[in-house]
Amino acid sequence: MTTPTPYPPADRYKHTSTPSLLTAAQTAQSPIAWLKADHDRLFHLMDTFFILPATSHAHREALVDELVRSTSKHASAEERVIYPLIRDRLPNGGIVYERNVSDDQINKEYLSLLHKMRSERDGDLFDRSVDKFRMIEREHLSIEEEFLDQLDALLSAEERPSVYKALIAAWENAPVYPHPDTGPSRAPFANVVHPVAGLVDKAYDYVRGGRPAEKLED
Ligand SMILES: [Fe+2]
Ligand SMILES: [Fe+2]
Numbered sequence: 001m002t003t004p005t006p007y008p009p010a011d012r013y014k015h016t017s018t019p020s021l022l023t024a025a026q027t028a029q030s031p032i033a034w035l036k037a038d039h040d041r042l043f044h045l046m047d048t049f050f051i052l053p054a055t056s057h058a059h060r061e062a063l064v065d066e067l068v069r070s071t072s073k074h075a076s077a078e079e080r081v082i083y084p085l086i087r088d089r090l091p092n093g094g095i096v097y098e099r100n101v102s103d104d105q106i107n108k109e110y111l112s113l114l115h116k117m118r119s120e121r122d123g124d125l126f127d128r129s130v131d132k133f134r135m136i137e138r139e140h141l142s143i144e145e146e147f148l149d150q151l152d153a154l155l156s157a158e159e160r161p162s163v164y165k166a167l168i169a170a171w172e173n174a175p176v177y178p179h180p181d182t183g184p185s186r187a188p189f190a191n192v193v194h195p196v197a198g199l200v201d202k203a204y205d206y207v208r209g210g211r212p213a214e215k216l217e218d
Contacts, residue, residue, distance in 0.1 A: 031164040032152040035082065038074050039141050045070065046134040050127070057119035064130060068115045069176040071137070075104045076174035076194045081167045084187045086147055089154050096147050101186055103140045108178035110136065115177065170194070176201045 045067045052060050079101070087097035110133050117126045155163060175197035182197070 030152065031082075031160060031167045032148045032155075034164065034167065035074075035078065035148060036145060038070070039145070042067065042070055042074065042137065042141075043134075046130060046137070049130050054127075060119040060126070064114055064117070064126075067130075067133075068111050068178065071107065071111055072176055072178050073171050073174040075107065076190070076198075077167050077170040079104060079190050080170045080187055080194060081163065082148070082151070085163070086151055090147060090150055100140075100144065100147075103136075103144075105180065107133075107137065107140065108180035111178040112180050173198045176205070 045063055049060060049063050049067075052063070054060075083097050083100050086100070087093040090096060110129075114129055114133060117129060119126050122129075173195040175194055177197075179197055182193075
C-alpha cells in the first residue's frame, strides 16, 4: 500500500492559459491582471519547492521543470506583446523596455542552469540556486508590476480584449525552454523566432517523452 503524499502531485502545477485565480471574463478585461496572476503562480511554484522534503527528488525536479516552462512562456509572451507596449506608451518606456529585456536575458541564463540540475546529485546547490532565482525574479517582478500598473491605466476598454488575445496567442506558441544563447528577447525578432523555438521545444518533448532536453546525463 502506498502512503498518500501530503503534497500535490507534480502535474498539479501544469496550467492552462487561465490561471485559476481569475475567470476568463476577468482576464479578457485586463491582460495585466492575467500577467499578475501568472506572477503569483510562479512564486507559488518556487515557494512550494521549499516545503517539499529534500529527499523528494522527482517531485522537486518536476516542480523546477514546470517553473522553467512557465517562466519561459511568460517571458516570451511579455517580450512580444507587453514590453513593446510599455516602450511605446510610457514616458520613459524606452529605458524600461531595455531594463526588462536585460532582466529576461539574466533570467534565461539562470533558468538554463536550473534546468540542467538534479535534486539528488546536486543537493544543497540545487536549493540555493532555486532560492537565488527566486530572489532575482522577485526583484524583476516587483519593478515590472509598477510599470504594468502604469500601462494598465493607459489601455482603453476597447483595446483590452485584443491585447489579451495577443498575449494568450503568444503564450500558447512560446518556447518552453529558456534558450539564452539563441532566443532573442527583443521585438520584432522575437516575433519571428519564438514561435519556431516553441515548435522545436515541443518536438524535443515529443521525442524524449517529456524529459527535459537540456538536463545533464548522470
Ligand atoms: Fe511578468
Ligand atoms: Fe517580465
